[in-house]
Amino acid sequence: MQEEALNAIRGADTLEALQSVKTQYLGKNGLVTAQLKTLGTLTPDERRERGAAINLLKQILEAATQARENELRQAALEARLASEAIDVTLPGLALPAGGLHVITRILYELSDIFTSLGYAVVEGQEVEDETHNFDALNMPAWHPARDLQDTFWLENGQVLRTHTSNMQIRYMETHEPPLKIVVPGRVYRYEATDATHESMFHQFEGLVVGEGITMADLKGAIAEMGRAMFGKNARVRFQPSYYPFVEPGADFAIWWDQEQRWLELGGSGMVHPNVFRAVDDLREARGLTRIYEGKTGFAFGLGPNRIAMLRYGIPDIRYFYANDLRVLTQFRGDL
Ligand code: PHE
Numbered sequence: 001m002q003e004e005a006l007n008a009i010r011g012a013d014t015l016e017a018l019q020s021v022k023t024q025y026l027g028k029n030g031l032v033t034a035q036l037k038t039l040g041t042l043t044p045d046e047r048r049e050r051g052a053a054i055n056l057l058k059q060i061l062e063a064a065t066q067a068r069e070n071e072l073r074q075a076a077l078e079a080r081l082a083s084e085a086i087d088v089t090l091p092g093l094a095l096p097a098g099g100l101h102v103i104t105r106i107l108y109e110l111s112d113i114f115t116s117l118g119y120a121v122v123e124g125q126e127v128e129d130e131t132h133n134f135d136a137l138n139m140p141a142w143h144p145a146r147d148l149q150d151t152f153w154l155e156n157g158q159v160l161r162t163h164t165s166n167m168q169i170r171y172m173e174t175h176e177p178p179l180k181i182v183v184p185g186r187v188y189r190y191e192a193t194d195a196t197h198e199s200m201f202h203q204f205e206g207l208v209v210g211e212g213i214t215m216a217d218l219k220g221a222i223a224e225m226g227r228a229m230f231g232k233n234a235r236v237r238f239q240p241s242y243y244p245f246v247e248p249g250a251d252f253a254i255w256w257d258q259e260q261r262w263l264e265l266g267g268s269g270m271v272h273p274n275v276f277r278a279v280d281d282l283r284e285a286r287g288l289t290r291i292y293e294g295k296t297g298f299a300f301g302l303g304p305n306r307i308a309m310l311r312y313g314i315p316d317i318r319y320f321y322a323n324d325l326r327v328l329t330q331f332r333g334d335l
Contacts, residue, residue, distance in 0.1 A: 001031065002057055009064045015072050022065050032058050099332030102312070103202050103320055106304040107184040110204050113228040117221070119180040119206070124167040126186055132166040133159050136278035137245040145244045150190040152199075160188035164205035165245060168271075168299055171207065172279040173286070177295050178210035184304075195316040202304045209271065209297030215248070218268055218298035226254035229307070233257035238268075246299060247272045256310070263310055266302030 005025050012018035025032050035054050039047050100108070111121045130141075139145050152160040167183040183205040191197050208217065219236060226234035235255040243249045246269025253262040276292035284290055305317050312331065314320070319327045 002060065005031075005061050006064055009061065009068050012068060012072075015069065015076075018065065018068055018072060025061055026058065026065070032061065097332070099329075101320075101328065102308050102314075102331035103304055105331070106308050107202065107204060109229065110225070110304065111182060111184060113225050114180075114182040114206065117180070117224060119182050119208075122167055122171055122181045122183050123185055124164070124170055124183060126161055126188070127154065127158055128161040128166045129158050131282075132169045133161050133163075136169045136275065136282060137165055138272050138274040138278070139244045143244060145242075152188050152190050161185075162189055163187050163301060164203040165299070165301060167205060168207045168245070168275070169279060169282070172209065172276075172292060173282045174288075176289075176291055177297075180208045182206045193318060195318070198305075198317045198321060200321065201317065204302050204304050206300045207271075207297065208299075209292070209295050211296065213270075213296040213298055215270060215298070218270070218300065221298075222252050222254070222268065222300065230254055230256050230263075231258065237262060241267060241269075243267050243269060245272050245275050246270055252300070252302075259310075263306070265306060266300055268298065268300035271297040271299055 005021075008021045008024070009018065012021050024030055027033065032054065036051075039051055039054075042050060115121060133151075134140070134143075134146060151162055154160070164183045164185045164187060167181075167185070171179070171181055171183075183203075185203060185205075186200055187203050188200050189197075191199060193199060206221065208221070219238065223234070223236045226236055233255070234257060237253045237255070238250040239253075241249045241251040246267075249267065249269035251264065251267050253264045255261075256263050273293070276295060276297075279292045280290035283292075305320060308314060308320070308331075309317065314327075
């Protein structure tokens with residue numbers, strides 16, 4: 001039987017054929033198993049001898065089966081490698097490259113300008129409490145200015161920040177002056193959307209606090225930014241305006257020499273004393289020193305969406321956030 005079984009095993013040319021040979025001899029109802037079952041009828045001496053012989057046969061057949069299985073698997077693998085060989089001379093697929101969003105690129109550009117002037121870049125939370133979005137910015141609940149910014153309220157009484165100015169408070173609350181920061185980020189307004197209004201958009205905030213900071217420093221910072229973004233002939237223009245957290249407050253525009261026109265970019269002003277007082281109150285509540293009263297500083301906030309729209313002739317703010325590749329791929333730039 002051994003010879004016949006070994007021939008059958010070596011002759012199996014597929015794994016399935018091998019499996020059926022294995023079952024035929026070694027399976028539960030196989031020929032070898034059947035022999036083992038006859039042992040009960042023998043005398044103890046015969047049984048020992050015969051049992052050892054059957055077990056040896058079983059081991060030989062198992063080893064042969066395993067060896068044949070390895071051969072078949074190796075052959076299958078070699079066949080597959082041969083059939084799937086890669087032709088490295090074929091031209092590759094042109095995978096589309098990703099890129100930075102046009103607004104991200106403007107925010108990076110602005111951040112680079114201000115870091116070169118010694119500012120730190122700070123980001124902050126978009127879900128905010130009333131204290132940091134309004135109250136500490138000199139906008140208590142009864143203040144009419146709250147209506148200037150239509151607010152998304154969350155069920156828990158928090159808001160989606162209506163401006164990046166919340167980070168003025170958050171930063172001063174935990175850092176001591178002198179300081180210079182800029183804050184790129186998303187803001188939210190509960191407004192009907194149209195070509196120039198979107199319920200989510202971006203802002204870029206600046207805050208400088210120290211001793212003896214004046215409106216001239218504010219003007220210098222904006223002028224520096226204007227020249228870096230719009231060329232050396234850029235000029236700045238300030239017009240009186242009102243924001244509760246600055247006094248005096250001013251809207252600013254930058255002269256875009258190439259297009260011979262003014263770009264209205266944002267709001268600014270000298271930090272209101274009530275803001276410094278509110279920050280000191282928050283610091284005191286944290287066990288920190290009151291350090292802001294008597295300091296001076298300026299703040300500004302501008303709209304990177306507007307810069308991108310004017311610079312690239314994008315007619316509708318909603319294009320920025322619709323994720324339409326026909327729009328996005330035009331502003332891919334370098335990663
Ligand atoms: N937070 C103001 C806005 O969203 C902009 C601003 C920032 C004005 C800082 C003055 C100073 O309209």
